[in-house]
Amino acid sequence: MAEEGIISSLIQARYGYGASSASSSISSASVIQATSAISPSPTLEILLRHKSVRNFLPQKLPEGSLEAIIAAAQSAATSSNLQTWSVVAIQDPENKEKAATLCGDQDFIRQAPLFLIFCADLNRLTKVSEQHGLRGEGLEFTEMFLMASLDAGLAGQNATVAAEALGLGACYVGAARNRPVELAELLRLPERVFALFGVAVGIPDLEQPAAKIKPRLPQREVLHWESWARKDSQGDEQAENLKSYDVTLASFNAGEKREGVPAWTQRSARRIETVESLHGRHVLKDVLQQNGFQLR
Numbered sequence: 001m002a003e004e005g006i007i008s009s010l011i012q013a014r015y016g017y018g019a020s021s022a023s024s025s026i027s028s029a030s031v032i033q034a035t036s037a038i039s040p041s042p043t044l045e046i047l048l049r050h051k052s053v054r055n056f057l058p059q060k061l062p063e064g065s066l067e068a069i070i071a072a073a074q075s076a077a078t079s080s081n082l083q084t085w086s087v088v089a090i091q092d093p094e095n096k097e098k099a100a101t102l103c104g105d106q107d108f109i110r111q112a113p114l115f116l117i118f119c120a121d122l123n124r125l126t127k128v129s130e131q132h133g134l135r136g137e138g139l140e141f142t143e144m145f146l147m148a149s150l151d152a153g154l155a156g157q158n159a160t161v162a163a164e165a166l167g168l169g170a171c172y173v174g175a176a177r178n179r180p181v182e183l184a185e186l187l188r189l190p191e192r193v194f195a196l197f198g199v200a201v202g203i204p205d206l207e208q209p210a211a212k213i214k215p216r217l218p219q220r221e222v223l224h225w226e227s228w229a230r231k232d233s234q235g236d237e238q239a240e241n242l243k244s245y246d247v248t249l250a251s252f253n254a255g256e257k258r259e260g261v262p263a264w265t266q267r268s269a270r271r272i273e274t275v276e277s278l279h280g281r282h283v284l285k286d287v288l289q290q291n292g293f294q295l296r
Contacts, residue, residue, distance in 0.1 A: 006040060006045060007035065007038050007040060007041065007044060007045065007048065008032050008035060008036055008038075010045065010048035010049060010213070011031060011032055011035055011048060012032055013048075013212075013213040013215070014048055014213055014215060014216055015031065015215055015216065015218065015219065015248075016215030016248035016249070016251065016252055017029065017032065031219050043165075046161060046164050046165055047161065048213075049164070049213065050160075050161075050164065050213075051211040051212065051213055051214065052170075052171040052172070052211060053169025053170060053171055053202075053204050053211060054108035054111075054171050054200075054211070055108070055111070055204065055205040055208035056108065056111045056112050056113065056169065056200075056202030056203060056204065056205055057202065057203045057204070057205050058111070058113075059113065059203060060113050061113055061114055061168065061201070061202070061203070062166070065114075065163075065166055065168065065201075066089060066114060068162060068166065069116075069159045069162045069163055069166070069201070070087065070089075070159065071162075072158045072159060072161070072162030073087065073155040073156065073158045073159040073162070074155065075158060076151075076154040076155045076157070076158040077154055078151045078154070078155075079147050079150065079151060082125065082147070082151075083124075083151065084120065084121055084122060084124070084125065084144070084147055084148035084151050084152075085118060085119060085120060085121050085148055085151045085152035085155050086118075086119050086121040086124070086193065087116050087117065087118050087119065087155070087159075088116070088117045088119065088187050088195075089114060089115075089116055090114070090115040090116075090117065091113060091114055091115075093110075095186070096109065096110060096112075096115050097110055098186055099115055099117070099183070099186060099187075099198075100115075102176075102178070102179045102182050102183045102186065103173050103175040103176050103178065103179075103183070103198055104173070104175030104178055104279075106173070106175065108171060108200055109173065109198070109200050111200075111202065112171075112200035112201055112202040113201070113202050113203075114200070114201040114202065115173075115198055115199075115200050115201070116156075116159065116198060116199045116200075116201065117176055117183075117187065117195050117197075117198045118152040118153075118155060118156045118159075118195075118196050118197055118198070118199070119152065119189065119193050119194060119195050119196060120145060120148035120149050120151075120152055120193070120194045120196055121148060121152075121192070121193050122139050122144055122145070122148055122192040122193070122292075122293070123190045123191060123192040123193045125139060125144075126139060126191075126192055126292075139192070139294075140294035140296050141294070141295070141296045142295045142296065145194075145288065145293050145295060149196055152196050152197075153196070153197075156172070156197060156199055159199060160172070160199055163199075163201050167203075168201055168202065168203060168204070169201070169202060169203070169204035170199050170200065170201045170202075171199070171200045172197055172198070172199055173197060173198035173199065173200060174197050175198075175279070176195050176196065176197050176198040177195070177196070177197070177280075177281045177284060178279050178280045178281060179280060180194070180195065180281075180283070180284060180287045181287060183195050184291070189291075191291055191292040192291065192292040192293060193291075194287075194288060194291060194293065212252070212255070212256060214249075214252060215245075215248050215249060215252055217241065217242075217245050218241050218244065218245060220241065221238065221241040221242070221245070242264075242265050245264055245265075246263040246264050246265055249263070249264045250263060
């Protein structure tokens with residue numbers, strides 16, 4: 001059972017309460033006050049504690065972990081029960097080495113005993129349509145690829161929460177889209193299947209410095225009531241929200257001894273500044289079309 005007050009303390013950590021400007025603190029304080037009556041919840045505690053884990057012990061997962069994680073992934077919502085996703089589980093060290101090289105050349109993928117790659121999968125429905133002698137025209141539209149991506153994202157989130165509930169650590173890998181053609185060849189993906197993201201899973205190495213809960217944007221920046229509340233005349237409010245978050249995250253990075261990290265707004269702007277900033281992902285539309293996703 002979660003301890004009394006743990007939810008409030010985790011919410012404080014998620015918004016960096018006390019570590020930023022006064023306006024952000026006021027915003028955080030209002031959220032904490034609003035949630036003060038929430039009863040302790042192990043599930044909510046797991047969600048609020050989420051952090052990326054990139055240091056794993058060199059040992060296999062407990063027996064049955066993979067199957068339980070995938071069952072949890074399949075328990076996620078899926079549009080019209082079409083279940084338009086699949087996942088490739090990589091455990092073989094040689095295959096994991098190759099996948100890690102293609103996915104940003106990141107060592108924590110090599111360390112992790114399990115690397116899951118979640119895929120948008122319209123191949124299955126293509127075959128179902130053929131089985132029943134139907135045209136499957138709907139599969140040629142962007143809507144279906146978007147649906148498959150959303151389904152896979154929901155499944156990946158369920159899988160990550162399940163892993164954390166089992167005492168494991170996990171880290172998402174968006175770099176699975178950096179070299180999509182080579183990764184598809186490695187995984188032998190059929191037509192109309194596309195690798196969206198990876199999730200490295202393993203037993204956290206507790207002897208390594210533990211990751212801390214990273215603060216997010218102030219809730220008032222992302223939460224709108226009834227309609228999109230921010231008007232052009234309220235641009236100053238957003239500017240203040242972003243300014244205070246820059247301060248909050250700078251304080252977090254200083255506490256983690258991360259020197260020279262740009263402000264969040266500057267780093268985010270740089271991340272989308274040029275084609276090169278996309279790390280090879282600018283070709284995704286062409287790759288998708290070549291693989292049978294028409295995107296009409």
